[in-house]
Amino acid sequence: MDVPLWVWAAVLAFIVVMLAMDLFAHRHAHVIGVREAAAWSAVWVAFGVAFGAIVWSVWGPEFGQQYFAGYLIEKSLAVDNVFVWAIIFSYFAVPREYQHRVLFLGVLGALVFRGAFIAAGAVLIQNFAWVLYVFAAFLLYTGYRMIRQRNEHLDPEKSAVLRAFRRLVPMTEAYHGQKLLVRRGGMLLATPLLAVLVLVEVTDVVFAVDSIPAIFAVTDEVFLVFTANAFAVLGLRAMYFLLADLIHRFIYLKIGLALVLIWVGIKMMLKIDIFYIPTTLSLAVVATIITVSVVASLRATRGQGRRALPAPTNGPFRVATEAENAALEPVLGSRGAPSTPSDPPTR
Numbered sequence: 001m002d003v004p005l006w007v008w009a010a011v012l013a014f015i016v017v018m019l020a021m022d023l024f025a026h027r028h029a030h031v032i033g034v035r036e037a038a039a040w041s042a043v044w045v046a047f048g049v050a051f052g053a054i055v056w057s058v059w060g061p062e063f064g065q066q067y068f069a070g071y072l073i074e075k076s077l078a079v080d081n082v083f084v085w086a087i088i089f090s091y092f093a094v095p096r097e098y099q100h101r102v103l104f105l106g107v108l109g110a111l112v113f114r115g116a117f118i119a120a121g122a123v124l125i126q127n128f129a130w131v132l133y134v135f136a137a138f139l140l141y142t143g144y145r146m147i148r149q150r151n152e153h154l155d156p157e158k159s160a161v162l163r164a165f166r167r168l169v170p171m172t173e174a175y176h177g178q179k180l181l182v183r184r185g186g187m188l189l190a191t192p193l194l195a196v197l198v199l200v201e202v203t204d205v206v207f208a209v210d211s212i213p214a215i216f217a218v219t220d221e222v223f224l225v226f227t228a229n230a231f232a233v234l235g236l237r238a239m240y241f242l243l244a245d246l247i248h249r250f251i252y253l254k255i256g257l258a259l260v261l262i263w264v265g266i267k268m269m270l271k272i273d274i275f276y277i278p279t280t281l282s283l284a285v286v287a288t289i290i291t292v293s294v295v296a297s298l299r300a301t302r303g304q305g306r307r308a309l310p311a312p313t314n315g316p317f318r319v320a321t322e323a324e325n326a327a328l329e330p331v332l333g334s335r336g337a338p339s340t341p342s343d344p345p346t347r
Contacts, residue, residue: 001059001063001221001223001224003223007223008223011227011230015111015230015234018047018234019104019107019108019234022040022104022237023104031096031097032096032099032100032241033241034241034242034306036241037238037239037240037241037242038238038242040235040237040238041235041238041239041242043238044231044234044235044238045235047231047234048071048075048231048232048234048235051067051227051231052064052067052068052071055067055224055227062279063219063221063224065279065280065283066218066219066221066224066279067219067224067227067228068283069218069219069279069282069283069286070215070218070219070224070225070228070229071228071231071232072283072286072287072290073211073214073215073218073228073260073264073286074211074214074215074228074229074232074233075232075235076256076257076260076286076290077207077210077211077214077257077260078207078211078232078233078235078236078239079239079243079250079253079257080207080253080254080257081203081204081207081236082236082239082240082243082244082247083243083244083247083250084203084207085103085200085203085240085244086240086244086247087156088156088196088199088200088203089102089196089244091156091316092156092192092195092196092316092317093316093317093318094175094192094193094196095175095319098175098177098178098193099240099241100237100241101178101193102193102196102197102200103200103236103237103240104237105197106197106200106201106204107233107234107236107237109201109204110201110204110208110233110236111230111233113201113204113205113208114208114212114226114229114230114233115226117208117209117212118212118222118225118226118229119222121135121212121213121216121225122222122225125216125220129272132216132268132269132272133269133272135213135216135217135265135268136213136217136265136266136268136269136272137265137269138213138265139210139213139214139217139261139262139264139265139268140261140262140265140266140269142210142258142261143258143259143260143261143262143265144258144262146254146255146257146258146261147254147255147258150254150255150258156199159199161198161199161202162195162199165190165195165198165199166195169190169194169195170187170188170189170190171189171190171191171192171194171195172184172189172190172191172192172320173192173316173317173318174191174192174317174318174319174320174321174324175191175192175193175317175318175319175320176191176320176324176325176328177320177325178193179191179193179331180193180194180197181194181331182328182331183328183329183330183331184327184328184329185329186329188331192316192317210261211229212225212229213268214260214261214264214265215228215229216268217264217265217267217268217271218264218267218279218282218283219279245306245307246306246307248301248304248307249297249298249301249304250293250294250297250298251297251300251301252293252294252296252297252300253293253294253297255293256289256290256292256293256294257290257293259289259293260286260289260290263282263285263286263289264282264286267282
């Protein structure tokens with residue numbers, strides 16, 4: 001697959017422009033409702049599908065199917081990521097109007113980290129063919145583990161990342177709007193929103209470790225791996241606001257995702273030396289597994305409406321008062337004389 005440099009530049013420019021438009025549209029903190037989330041989800045899916053159509057028409061059906069197979073795998077695995085975000089936001093009682101800013105920055109980080117993982121994976125595969133066996137074995141193990149741990153969920157209270165962050169970084173105990181850093185009494189402090197952002201980024205890195213090998217099972221083309229990842233990740237924010245209150249209904253989805261990982265692991269292992277499973281068949285199997293798991297979940301939970309995850313009675317953080325916000329100093333200002341803050345920093 002011959003992809004000119006200008007095509008790479010055009011795709012990256014399009015991603016930057018769309019991120020800028022998204023940021024401008026949500027420059028003011030507000031609660032994103034279902035209708036707005038559905039509209040943005042439709043926009044991002046339309047862009048992803050339209051790009052796949054371009055790949056299909058320019059580079060042929062085989063590469064087009066490889067893109068759509070990768071896009072479907074990444075989009076499906078992203079749903080599990082969305083559910084973890086819902087648990088994080090619920091536990092830390094992050095106000096809904098601040099969640100978009102965290103997810104926007106999280107997606108920026110996800111694009112950078114995934115780009116680095118894709119580049120590293122491509123170099124490894126090109127220079128060490130045996131690494132495909134490692135990827136395949138890892139996918140099979142991950143799928144098996146997901147089935148065994150399908151009823152287990154992330155417990156933010158036990159997060160080693162959060163404990164390390166609070167121990168190493170001076171932090172307030174209150175949210176100060178959408179600010180990630182504040183200055184008070186001459187001291188620069190992180191807000192809980194920054195701690196949540198770090199946790200979101202770390203969880204995405206963990207999910208990328210699963211999803212990047214999975215997409216390499218359906219295509220060796222770095223351009224397709226990156227673009228399928230990028231278009232799937234770009235729609236994550238809208239998907240979160242659309243599905244966060246419905247996670248209790250997708251009771252069989254984790255099993256479906258596990259079966260997808262096992263399938264692509266088998267496909268990767270077979271194609272090394274034994275048999276190449278056609279992309280058309282692979283795409284059909286992935287689509288069938290996801291469709292069946294979603295339909296079965298919705299049928300089993302018929303009649304249940306939207307329901308937010310319960311927040312802890314005594315959450316670890318609170319929203320700052322107007323007086324506390326008014327007492328803040330400019331973050332880039334000069335350090336003043338230390339004072340006794342009303343909300344002491346914690347470690």
